[in-house]
Amino acid sequence: MSRVFAGRTVRRYCCWVLLLSFILLSACSDNESPRTGPGETAPFISILAPLHFPQQPSKDIMAELEKLTGAKLDITWVPEGVYTDKMNTALTTNSLGKVTFVKFTDYNLLKSAIRSEAFWEIGPYLQEFPNLKQLDPAILNQAAVDGKIYGLYTERPSSRQGIIIRQDWLDHLQLSKPQTLDELYEVMKQFTYNDPDGNGKQDTIGLVDRNDLVYGVFKTLSSYFGTPNNWKLENHQFIPEFVTPEYMNTMNFMRKLYNEKMINQDFALTSKEVQRDKFIRGTAGVFIGSMTDVQRLSSEAKAINPAAEFTLINRIKGPNGYKVWSIPNYNGLYLFSKKAIATEQELKQVLGFFDRTMDRDVANLMKYGFEGRHYKLEGGKVILPEETSQLRVNEVNPLYSLMIADFGNKNIMEVEKKEQLTALADQLSKDNEQFLVDDPTLRLSSPTYDEKNVELSTIIVDATYNYIIGNITVEEFNEQVEKWRTSGGNLIIQEYTVAEARAEAGK
Numbered sequence: 001m002s003r004v005f006a007g008r009t010v011r012r013y014c015c016w017v018l019l020l021s022f023i024l025l026s027a028c029s030d031n032e033s034p035r036t037g038p039g040e041t042a043p044f045i046s047i048l049a050p051l052h053f054p055q056q057p058s059k060d061i062m063a064e065l066e067k068l069t070g071a072k073l074d075i076t077w078v079p080e081g082v083y084t085d086k087m088n089t090a091l092t093t094n095s096l097g098k099v100t101f102v103k104f105t106d107y108n109l110l111k112s113a114i115r116s117e118a119f120w121e122i123g124p125y126l127q128e129f130p131n132l133k134q135l136d137p138a139i140l141n142q143a144a145v146d147g148k149i150y151g152l153y154t155e156r157p158s159s160r161q162g163i164i165i166r167q168d169w170l171d172h173l174q175l176s177k178p179q180t181l182d183e184l185y186e187v188m189k190q191f192t193y194n195d196p197d198g199n200g201k202q203d204t205i206g207l208v209d210r211n212d213l214v215y216g217v218f219k220t221l222s223s224y225f226g227t228p229n230n231w232k233l234e235n236h237q238f239i240p241e242f243v244t245p246e247y248m249n250t251m252n253f254m255r256k257l258y259n260e261k262m263i264n265q266d267f268a269l270t271s272k273e274v275q276r277d278k279f280i281r282g283t284a285g286v287f288i289g290s291m292t293d294v295q296r297l298s299s300e301a302k303a304i305n306p307a308a309e310f311t312l313i314n315r316i317k318g319p320n321g322y323k324v325w326s327i328p329n330y331n332g333l334y335l336f337s338k339k340a341i342a343t344e345q346e347l348k349q350v351l352g353f354f355d356r357t358m359d360r361d362v363a364n365l366m367k368y369g370f371e372g373r374h375y376k377l378e379g380g381k382v383i384l385p386e387e388t389s390q391l392r393v394n395e396v397n398p399l400y401s402l403m404i405a406d407f408g409n410k411n412i413m414e415v416e417k418k419e420q421l422t423a424l425a426d427q428l429s430k431d432n433e434q435f436l437v438d439d440p441t442l443r444l445s446s447p448t449y450d451e452k453n454v455e456l457s458t459i460i461v462d463a464t465y466n467y468i469i470g471n472i473t474v475e476e477f478n479e480q481v482e483k484w485r486t487s488g489g490n491l492i493i494q495e496y497t498v499a500e501a502r503a504e505a506g507k
Helices: 004-012 059-069 080-092 105-113 125-130 136-142 167-172 182-191 218-224 243-259 274-278 289-303 344-357 358-368 386-395 396-400 420-435 447-468 474-505
Strands: 044-051 071-077 101-102 152-155 159-164 205-208 233-234 235-239 286-292 311-313 329-336 375-376 382-384 413-419
Touching: 004 136, 044 080, 044 159, 044 329, 044 396, 059 071, 059 344, 059 358, 071 080, 071 167, 080 101, 101 105, 105 329, 125 344, 136 152, 159 167, 159 218, 159 289, 159 386, 159 420, 167 311, 182 205, 182 243, 182 286, 205 274, 218 243, 218 386, 235 474, 274 286, 274 289, 286 289, 289 311, 289 386, 289 420, 329 344, 344 358, 344 375, 358 396, 386 396
Parallel strands: 044 071, 044 101, 205 286, 382 413
Antiparallel strands: 101 329, 152 329, 159 286, 159 311, 233 235, 375 382
């Protein structure tokens, strides 16, 4: 089988087993004030964090954050699209910071390192901090390993996935928003072949995608087809998503888009940054992913073409009605290295910094920026004007990655008025909760999965891409599934089945 994409996948994951270092030396303790004690110097805190925006937060914002927390921050911001790769590189070169963010999709790969005591168990210390002790026990337990808490979570809705689409193109072609998979296909076809931008050229495509089967197009589209979220539990037996008819139907749909040139032909090698650029420049009319990206994409598109108009769709009816895959209520964790933090006192300084970031003054700075510059305050509630939207994107929003449990943090001020598209994205994300598809293995453990999923996932990722672009047949795809089974997949199924039975017996 062709291994066109194997190298990237292996690079992304091969270093996880080496995860034995990093983390943070940090700040202070009185509420609403720096937490450096008398005679203490400001702690130096190095952090590796994902960057979801085009640039880092402004120097003014960072200076104020350091002033309020009493900490000296050294944050390495890594673009989200290459975050895992960069973290692996840092691991192999022993250059990680003292605090490192781990995406929930990568978290299982760290569990062996956690069990080998490479990281601090922080659960016993949380009650010592006024904000951290308020963290949601249900979410902490979702991320626990063997019942022990190791990470501070960044909170996210269960699903923000949906479709961002060019409303002006729909209007130009006199099309309605698609409501079914067939209608979505027809819209993408019209966007490719019927000159939706009216420039007299056939220079557009229906859909733009990137080299990510999870946060790119594939997983969200797959959930519309009714594919399970990683695993299906049926008659007390676990079935991997990629052996289901729905997964194959999704691949066939993508293969048809590829063959008919309705999707960028290099999607399997396209970065998130290039995908976004194609969309905002009007190369493509459909972007499937996080709906909360819409305001930023719209602002950047209008800077190039003021006539560009975006809207959102979260309900696409498939064979089994409305479905969308969900994540746990955390999208990642900050973990604390025992190698970098030698004592409990140092660990408490680190936790103290994060606790301080949840105080009213710091949390609202990180969430909204400076009053008067980035937002307005009326009646104690936040107003987010359309005219400051791009300013917040450029200067404030990257700090969102660093915020702990912001949904449940009562110190964060309520927003009275948001930009129109932001408000719509929030509304539709809430609506998604009516038809979520959960992963039934989230609360279970499989030692073989933790040990071998790096290798095994590569088999399926490669096979999926190669089938979509026509390098292999159905029979050859199924051969790769069988390879997955004999290489450890069958053992994973057995272990999850046993773990589920034990969990049920323990109720």
